[in-house]
Amino acid sequence: MSRPLFLVDALPTEDTYTLDGPEGHHAAAVQRLRAGEELTLGDGRGGTATAVVIAAGRDSLTVSITGRAYARPPDPRLVVVQALAKGDRGELAVQAMTEVGVDEIVPWAAARCVVQWRGDRGERARHRWVATAREAAKQSRRPWLPALGPAGSTRQVVDRVGAAAAGLVLDPESATRISTVDLPTTGEIVLVVGPEGGIAPAELAAFEAAGARPVRLGDTVLRTSTAGVAALAVLAARIGRW
Amino acid sequence: MSRPLFLVDALPTEDTYTLDGPEGHHAAAVQRLRAGEELTLGDGRGGTATAVVIAAGRDSLTVSITGRAYARPPDPRLVVVQALAKGDRGELAVQAMTEVGVDEIVPWAAARCVVQWRGDRGERARHRWVATAREAAKQSRRPWLPALGPAGSTRQVVDRVGAAAAGLVLDPESATRISTVDLPTTGEIVLVVGPEGGIAPAELAAFEAAGARPVRLGDTVLRTSTAGVAALAVLAARIGRW
Numbered sequence: 033m034s035r036p037l038f039l040v041d042a043l044p045t046e047d048t049y050t051l052d053g054p055e056g057h058h059a060a061a062v063q064r065l066r067a068g069e070e071l072t073l074g075d076g077r078g079g080t081a082t083a084v085v086i087a088a089g090r091d092s093l094t095v096s097i098t099g100r101a102y103a104r105p106p107d108p109r110l111v112v113v114q115a116l117a118k119g120d121r122g123e124l125a126v127q128a129m130t131e132v133g134v135d136e137i138v139p140w141a142a143a144r145c146v147v148q149w150r151g152d153r154g155e156r157a158r159h160r161w162v163a164t165a166r167e168a169a170k171q172s173r174r175p176w177l178p179a180l181g182p183a184g185s186t187r188q189v190v191d192r193v194g195a196a197a198a199g200l201v202l203d204p205e206s207a208t209r210i211s212t213v214d215l216p217t218t219g220e221i222v223l224v225v226g227p228e229g230g231i232a233p234a235e236l237a238a239f240e241a242a243g244a245r246p247v248r249l250g251d252t253v254l255r256t257s258t259a260g261v262a263a264l265a266v267l268a269a270r271i272g273r274w
Numbered sequence: 275m276s277r278p279l280f281l282v283d284a285l286p287t288e289d290t291y292t293l294d295g296p297e298g299h300h301a302a303a304v305q306r307l308r309a310g311e312e313l314t315l316g317d318g319r320g321g322t323a324t325a326v327v328i329a330a331g332r333d334s335l336t337v338s339i340t341g342r343a344y345a346r347p348p349d350p351r352l353v354v355v356q357a358l359a360k361g362d363r364g365e366l367a368v369q370a371m372t373e374v375g376v377d378e379i380v381p382w383a384a385a386r387c388v389v390q391w392r393g394d395r396g397e398r399a400r401h402r403w404v405a406t407a408r409e410a411a412k413q414s415r416r417p418w419l420p421a422l423g424p425a426g427s428t429r430q431v432v433d434r435v436g437a438a439a440a441g442l443v444l445d446p447e448s449a450t451r452i453s454t455v456d457l458p459t460t461g462e463i464v465l466v467v468g469p470e471g472g473i474a475p476a477e478l479a480a481f482e483a484a485g486a487r488p489v490r491l492g493d494t495v496l497r498t499s500t501a502g503v504a505a506l507a508v509l510a511a512r513i514g515r516w
Contacts, residue, residue: 131495131496133494257370269451273492
């Protein structure tokens with residue numbers, strides 16, 4: 033398997049670096065990296081540095097930087113508008129979508145969402161999504177962390193879809209297959225994944241008025257936590273990323 | 275959303291039918307279907323009957339059959355050899371793969387699996403996979419239940435791969451992309467998804483000797499519970515099923 037990835041605020045500019053804080057603890061005390069082992073430091077914004085451990089402390093590592101690389105921003109960008117989901121379904125969706133390479137997740141407070149993100153509880157729920165995306169990005173060795181903002185209203189996500197190079201709305205009733213719809217070669221592809229109860233007719237109409245196309249994934253009904261990752265996999269293959 | 279699906283041992287041949295047992299309980303007491311509502315009965319082997327509720331009891335429904343349909347067996351068939359996974363990762367994989375349309379799941383006791391299915395505990399673990407596939411098939415309104423046998427040894431799954439029209443092994447080190455590999459138009463496509471610790475070199479060599487091709491999914495590292503569903507989505511789109 034490839035070298036483990038640890039996230040840093042900024043890539044080290046010196047040749048020697050001390051990885052401390054929570055990431056240092058994780059590397060030294062949990063993963064128990066030792067002198068001579070290799071790792072990657074990433075800033076989550078495309079920058080990565082390969083490094084080798086010089087000395088391992090209790091909760092930190094001293095490493096020697098052996099190389100630096102800067103990944104180009106992905107283009108087209110894959111953005112998913114993901115309806116809030118109950119239980120751990122939202123986090124499972126964020127985790128799997130991050131692994132398969134989503135570039136941005138826009139949480140969506142859709143009309144039929146059973147949960148809404150309000151007040152402190154909402155803030156905690158959002159932080160769980162952010163933390164999940166961060167862990168999944170590390171686990172999958174991604175040089176880019178997915179962007180993940182606050183929950184948007186239907187009006188806000190409709191505007192976002194309207195401004196994209198392409199908007200796609202997963203809709204089991206659509207006759208258009210996601211494997212055949214035209215895709216742009218640059219800009220943002222925004223995919224809308226509705227809640228368990230489905231996208232309300234007025235919401236679907238608003239997305240269509242903003243230029244989005246309803247598309248379907250096969251003939252079966254997918255849970256919201258499966259639909260996004262399955263659709264992203266098809267899109268990643270179709271735009272040549274996979 | 276489409277009509278709820280309930281599984282029966284055999285499609286009713288009469289025009290009136292009583293749905294009882296666990297499925298009747300689920301329909302009458304949990305989903306609370308009432309007279310006039312529509313549902314689907316499925317035998318899990320391609321046969322479905324549409325029906326309308328005539329009378330709802332406490333734990334059963336009397337329904338009138340309004341139509342029957344028999345789906346053709348899917349071809350090519352999508353078979354996944356899924357390494358055993360710890361915690362609920364195996365069940366999550368089975369759930370999501372069933373939703374996206376896997377036709378058969380072969381549990382695989384790979385060398386690097388942290389868990390093995392032995393004795394009563396193993397039998398219980400297998401039953402959880404079977405129950406998960408059944409629930410996911412109902413939830414996603416699939417006319418076919420995925421086949422799901424006992425855990426196979428590496429020798430057994432290598433033989434299975436060797437007999438397939440195409441064998442693909444997910445391997446992050448492969449230079450061949452799953453979106454470009456040649457696929458057959460008929461017969462079985464068997465996809466091998468390794469354990470969290472990766473497929474052992476001797477296992478990979480055995481699959482290759484049996485004619486399988488290593489393929490990769492993008493540049494990131496996917497968990498075993500995400501890899502199968504993402505790969506299946508790409509394959510479903512490529513064989514024209516999606």
